[in-house]
Amino acid sequence: MSLDLFGSFALLLAFLCGIYAFVIGIAAIRTRKPLLIKSARHAGMAVCVLIWLGFASLAYLFFTDNFAMAYVVAHSNRTLETFFKFPAIWAGQEGSLLFWSFLLSIYVFSALFTYRHKHPELMPYVGVVLAGVQLFFLTLNNFIASPFQVLGAAGPAGVMHYIARADGQGLNPLLQYPEMIIHPPVLYSGYTGFSIPFAFALAALLGRYPGEKWIHLTRRWTMIAWGFQSAGILLGAHWAYAVLGWGGYWSWDPVENASLMPWLTGTAFLHSVMMQEKRGMMRVWNIWLVFTTFLLTIFGTFLTRSGVVSSVHAFAESKIGPWFLGFIGVALAVCVVSFLRNRDYLRSDNVLDSLVSRESSFLFNNLILLVACVAVLSGTLFPVLSEWVRGTKISVGAPFFNKINLPIGLFLLFLTGVGPLLAWRKTSMESLRRNFGIPLAIGIVAAAVGMLLGLREFYVTTCLLLSVFVTMTILTEFYRGARVIAARTGANLLSSAGQLTLRNTRRYGGYVVHFGMVLIFIGVSGTAFNQNKEMEMPVGAQMDIGPYHLTHQTFDSTQQTNYSTERATIAVDRNNQQVIMLYPERRFYPSNQESGTMVAIYSTLKQDLYVVYAGRSPDTNQPVIHAYLNPLVKWIWLGGAIVVLGTLLALVPNQQPVLALRAVEGRVPAMGSPATAQLSMQRYESPHE
Amino acid sequence: MKVKTKFGIGAAIIVVTLSALGYIGAKESKTYYHTVSELSTLSSNQRNQRIRVGGDVVAGSIKHMPGRIDFVLKEENKTLPVSYVGADPLPDTFKDGAQCLVEGKAMPDGRFVAEQIQAKCASKYEVAPGADLPGGQPQAASPGDNKS
Numbered sequence: 161m162s163l164d165l166f167g168s169f170a171l172l173l174a175f176l177c178g179i180y181a182f183v184i185g186i187a188a189i190r191t192r193k194p195l196l197i198k199s200a201r202h203a204g205m206a207v208c209v210l211i212w213l214g215f216a217s218l219a220y221l222f223f224t225d226n227f228a229m230a231y232v233v234a235h236s237n238r239t240l241e242t243f244f245k246f247p248a249i250w251a252g253q254e255g256s257l258l259f260w261s262f263l264l265s266i267y268v269f270s271a272l273f274t275y276r277h278k279h280p281e282l283m284p285y286v287g288v289v290l291a292g293v294q295l296f297f298l299t300l301n302n303f304i305a306s307p308f309q310v311l312g313a314a315g316p317a318g319v320m321h322y323i324a325r326a327d328g329q330g331l332n333p334l335l336q337y338p339e340m341i342i343h344p345p346v347l348y349s350g351y352t353g354f355s356i357p358f359a360f361a362l363a364a365l366l367g368r369y370p371g372e373k374w375i376h377l378t379r380r381w382t383m384i385a386w387g388f389q390s391a392g393i394l395l396g397a398h399w400a401y402a403v404l405g406w407g408g409y410w411s412w413d414p415v416e417n418a419s420l421m422p423w424l425t426g427t428a429f430l431h432s433v434m435m436q437e438k439r440g441m442m443r444v445w446n447i448w449l450v451f452t453t454f455l456l457t458i459f460g461t462f463l464t465r466s467g468v469v470s471s472v473h474a475f476a477e478s479k480i481g482p483w484f485l486g487f488i489g490v491a492l493a494v495c496v497v498s499f500l501r502n503r504d505y506l507r508s509d510n511v512l513d514s515l516v517s518r519e520s521s522f523l524f525n526n527l528i529l530l531v532a533c534v535a536v537l538s539g540t541l542f543p544v545l546s547e548w549v550r551g552t553k554i555s556v557g558a559p560f561f562n563k564i565n566l567p568i569g570l571f572l573l574f575l576t577g578v579g580p581l582l583a584w585r586k587t588s589m590e591s592l593r594r595n596f597g598i599p600l601a602i603g604i605v606a607a608a609v610g611m612l613l614g615l616r617e618f619y620v621t622t623c624l625l626l627s628v629f630v631t632m633t634i635l636t637e638f639y640r641g642a643r644v645i646a647a648r649t650g651a652n653l654l655s656s657a658g659q660l661t662l663r664n665t666r667r668y669g670g671y672v673v674h675f676g677m678v679l680i681f682i683g684v685s686g687t688a689f690n691q692n693k694e695m696e697m698p699v700g701a702q703m704d705i706g707p708y709h710l711t712h713q714t715f716d717s718t719q720q721t722n723y724s725t726e727r728a729t730i731a732v733d734r735n736n737q738q739v740i741m742l743y744p745e746r747r748f749y750p751s752n753q754e755s756g757t758m759v760a761i762y763s764t765l766k767q768d769l770y771v772v773y774a775g776r777s778p779d780t781n782q783p784v785i786h787a788y789l790n791p792l793v794k795w796i797w798l799g800g801a802i803v804v805l806g807t808l809l810a811l812v813p814n815q816q817p818v819l820a821l822r823a824v825e826g827r828v829p830a831m832g833s834p835a836t837a838q839l840s841m842q843r844y845e846s847p848h849e
Numbered sequence: 850m851k852v853k854t855k856f857g858i859g860a861a862i863i864v865v866t867l868s869a870l871g872y873i874g875a876k877e878s879k880t881y882y883h884t885v886s887e888l889s890t891l892s893s894n895q896r897n898q899r900i901r902v903g904g905d906v907v908a909g910s911i912k913h914m915p916g917r918i919d920f921v922l923k924e925e926n927k928t929l930p931v932s933y934v935g936a937d938p939l940p941d942t943f944k945d946g947a948q949c950l951v952e953g954k955a956m957p958d959g960r961f962v963a964e965q966i967q968a969k970c971a972s973k974y975e976v977a978p979g980a981d982l983p984g985g986q987p988q989a990a991s992p993g994d995n996k997s
Contacts (some may be wrong), residue, residue, distance in 0.1 A: 334941070406937060512852045520856060527860050531867055542875070543882060553882035555901060556875045563874030564867050571863075694936070755941050774938035779915055786938055 164229055167217030168308040171258075174210035175298040177203050178291050185288035189367075197284050204272050204287045207294055208265035215262040218307050222249050228324035231255060231307040237328040239722045240336075247340040248331045253465065253480070254307035256344070260461075261297040263345070264352040268294060271356055271381070282374065285363030293355050296487045304480060333723070333749050333756030339399045347392025347419060351457040353385025354422060357429075358454035361447050366498050368505045375433050375446070380811055382450075386430055387807035389423045394800035405757035405772045407692055407788035409796070412561040417540045418460030421533050425453040428529040435522050438584060440509030444499075445526070447506060451495045456533075458488055463540065514586035521579035528568050528575070535564040566619055570626060573681055576674045577630035580637070580667075596629075599636060603629030623685040627678045634671045634678075641668075662815040669810025676806055679799030686767075686792030694786040696777045697728075706789040708769055709733040713741075715783055723747040723756075728773045728783055732762060744773035744785070767791040880952055885924040888955050901952045902929060902961060906968075908945040922949065922961075935964045942968035 181203035188196035218231075222245045227233050235251040250259040268290045275283050301307075312320040357378040364374035396419065401409035410416060429449040435442045462484035512519055538545065539560050546554040581595040607625035615621055642657035649656065661668035693705050703710040714729045727745040731738055742760035749756065762769040770788040777784050880899040883891070888902065904922035911920040918933040931951055933939070943949060943966060951963035 405941075512856060515852055515855050515859070520852075523856060524859070524863075527863065531864060535867070535871055538871075539875075542879075555880045555882065557878035557880065559878040560871060560874035563870040563877075567870065568867065694938070757941055772938065777913075779913065784938070 164217070164221060164226070164308045164310060167214045167221070168302075168306060170210045170214040170217065171298065171301050171306075171308075174207045174214065175295070175302050177207045177210060178295040178298050181207060181291040182288055182295060185284055185291060189284045189288065197280070200284065200287055200291075201272055201276065204291055205269055207291065207298075208269035208272075211258075211261050211265040211294075211298075214301070215258055218255065218258060219246075219249055225328075226324075227326065227328050228310050228322055229307075230309045230311050233311065233325050233328040235328070235331055237330040240328075240331055241722070243338075243341070244331055244336050247335050247344070250344050250348075251331055251335055252307075254301075254305040254309075256348075257297065257305050258301050258307050259344070260348055260352060261294065261301055263348050264294060264297065264355060267353055267356050267381075271359075275377075279373075279377070282360070282363055282367055282369045282377075285367045285369075286359045289359040289362050290355065293359070296483075300480065300483060304483060330722075330749060333747060333754050334403060336756070337399065337403050339395055339402070343392060343395040343399050346388050346395055350385050350387075350389025350392045351419075351422065351461070353381065353388055354426060354450075354453050354457050356381040356385070357450050361450045362495065362498060365447060365502050365505070368502055372436050372440070375436055379433070382426070382430060382433075383807055383811055386423070386426050387804055387811075389419070389426060390807070391800065391804050393419050393423060394797065394803075398797060401793070402759055402761065403757070405759050405774075407690070407770055407772075407786075407790065408687075409793070412536075412539065412558050414540050415464050417536045418463045421460060421536055422453045422456040424529045424533040424536070425449055425456060428526045428533075429453055431522050432526050435519055439519065441511075441519065443506040443508060444503065447499065449526075451492075455488055455491060455495075458484060458491070462488065516582065516587045516592070518579065518582045518584045518587075521575055521582050525572065525575050525579060528571055532565055532568045535568075536561065569681065569684075570619065570622055573623070573626040573630060573678070576677060577626065577633045580671070580674075581633060595636070596633070599629050599632030602632050603627075617688045620685045620688050623681055627682050630678050631675065634675050637671060638668070659815075661809065662812070665812045665814055666810050669806045669808075669812070672806030672809055673803050674806075676799045676802030676804075679795045679802060681799075683792045683795030683797075683799060686790065686795070689791045690788065692786065692788040694774065694784065696780060696782045697785040698780075698782045703785065703787060705769070705787045706767065707734050708739075708789070709736075710742075710771070710785070710787060712783070712785065720747075723749045725758075726773065726783075728785065730760070730771060730785070732769060742769075742771050744771045746773050746775060763794050765792075765794055768793045885922060885927040885929045888929065888961070889959070891955065893957075896955050896957070899952065900955055900961075901950060903948070903950045904929065906943070906945055906947050906949050911945065922951065929961055930959070931961045931963050933963045933966055935966065937965070939966060940968045944968075 181200050184196055184203065185200035188200050221229050221232050222236055223242070225232070225236070225238055231252060231254050232248075235255070236245060236248040240248065248255075250256040271290070272283075272287060275286075311323050311325065313323045315321045360374045360378045360381075363369065393416075396416070397409040400411075401407075429446065432442050432446055432449060436446050462481060465480050465484070512523070514520065539556050542560075543553045543555045546552060577599065578596070583591060603625045606628040607621050610621055610624045615624065638657045638660065639653070641660040642653050645651070645656040645659055646653050649659075651659070661672075691706060693703060695701070695703050697703060697710075697712045699712050699715050701712050709732070711731045711733070712728055713731050715727070716729075717724065717726045719725075725745055725747045727743055730742045730744065732740050732742055740762045742762060743758075744760040745758035747756045747758060748754075757772060757774075760771045762771075768788075768790045770790055772786040772788075774784040774786045776782060878899075880901045881895070882901050882903075885902060885904055888900075902922065902924075904924035907921040907923045907928065911918065914932075916934065918939065920931055920933070922929045922931055933951070934953075947968045950967040951961060952965040952967075953961060953963035955961050
């Protein structure tokens, strides 16, 4: 059997199994028969395995250069390096939708498998919801956008027969970049991952599952999805920066916005679940946040694939849009109906006590993130909305998004510093002064120094003040905790800080994430000082930008297997000392008549020198060099890495401080008996936990 | 005052401030979409707005002039001469036949002066079955074929 048939049969079978899992799952919930529950669960797992087989056979078709397949022809060719056959798999509509199903099925399988013997009240509902989501994507994979279409031609008698092509059309050069192998899987893992908390939330609501259990269950899943989403967004930004050659990393393009919106609501959710866990508040809000996040992941996909808003990255306009809209409609209806029927079960235990409290900082955090999301959404949909309301299509650009989101960002940064140190319920003036006095003073000093050195932009100065303030509060937190442990164990401060982190990974991992965000903010604020210069530069010509002196040394064109290339060699000097050679390049791919820019970047913590060979000047046929000086960009990528690290840290199970306490007995008798040590430890940790 | 009211006032201040900022930002950057055929019928008032027009680049029409690049956009048999005067280098995807969006101002003489150009990222611009391929009229043949 040929593999294309194998793949499409696997997907068809997955679809049928999905229907079975869905229908039998509902029957199982009604009848509560253990055998049916088990059968539905097994069918759900079978769906996943079948999707894996389908995806594996598509991958196989790519790696064996099977040019009888329409999809392989469209996105690959023989000279494409093996390495780049991975991104080719998801380069088009059909493949990327199957890839979506594939990643989703990994999550679904893990969830079904992990909880196979647990939570018998909840899991059947979860299984049904997940099967429903999977069925939607399987419908697309099977009937609307199948990647397993073969090429055919009409024969003499009008009978269609297979044809195979000798070679494919090749992969878009923009995607022939190592990051394109990791960015889509990471981002899609974020998108699909939010299905799990969604399924648990909806299941808990439908089954009126008691208490905050579903939140505990999905905490790690949500963080995994959030971590992937964060990393995916930043990898995408880095790809745009390093490949597209326009000198920036974010342009408020609909595709970028589509990935940002669920991230914003997901971030809000990660914070507000703490209110529910600790204080039994915000139950309705949390359920809707997670519903919204999930719907936004689907909506984002709809935006980028339906042609509703034009985007440079958008997929070809296709008939797939109405399917997504339909699914969003159905999902929303299910959410609304199950909410209306079960809302009495979501009543809050507590009310807001004070405006200066942890609760209220979470409320503001949520409000602000939601406003940001609404702003991004309305900006993205502005052309559509204005056409409905006023009959003219109007779009808004970067100034709109920046004007709203810069203050939001700074306010969030402020909350990042303040929120974690406010006490639950009510915070006294005394504790405010103790916790924030010194960090705030240091922040103000830093901002004053910055202003003296010439940082006179309002937002930049504020950002500097807040960044220093937040960093100081985070350091203080680590220092205080570590000091307590160090005093008790006799270990040094650094290893005590490590122990502290491992004992409460969620809290201290969270701080690490916050610190990563601070670095990202610092990096973004550098944008205010970007410079760029474009010049015709024949060999020997020179250019000055910022502290750098650029000399065009040689220019060559070469022929590679897959493309031909023109490359400039540019020596970069600083204070008459050569710091680096840069090789900005432009490639031409004959198979699809496309060209690609290879940007050359010299990156330091202070600034990036970003050099683009922009082609030859049409008048003189001389090479044109466009150089950008982008301050602090590296901090963004660094911050991103720290955010991911912090997320991973927060996923590690807490270590019990048993060993440390045992050490107390021998070493530090002055501290009192182990019993009091334990007591004070609890007292230390409880106000924050 | 009740805490809830206080929070409500705080929230209202934030939302109102941000809406105002959004309004200013939208006013500053709003761009009107028009089709090529609509351009000739615009009032002088409308001409002064930022305008965005889309179309296909007519093959062979791209001419590099000193300080600008001229080409012709075509949409449903209507054509529009465009001069691109923007600072950014042309996107890699900008070439004969590319789907392209230009943003700028319509001049009274019928020429469009563009400051920004977007050309459709061809990665995902899927070639229609049968078109643009050497030899025969191959088609994607599969039951339920809905590829557009």
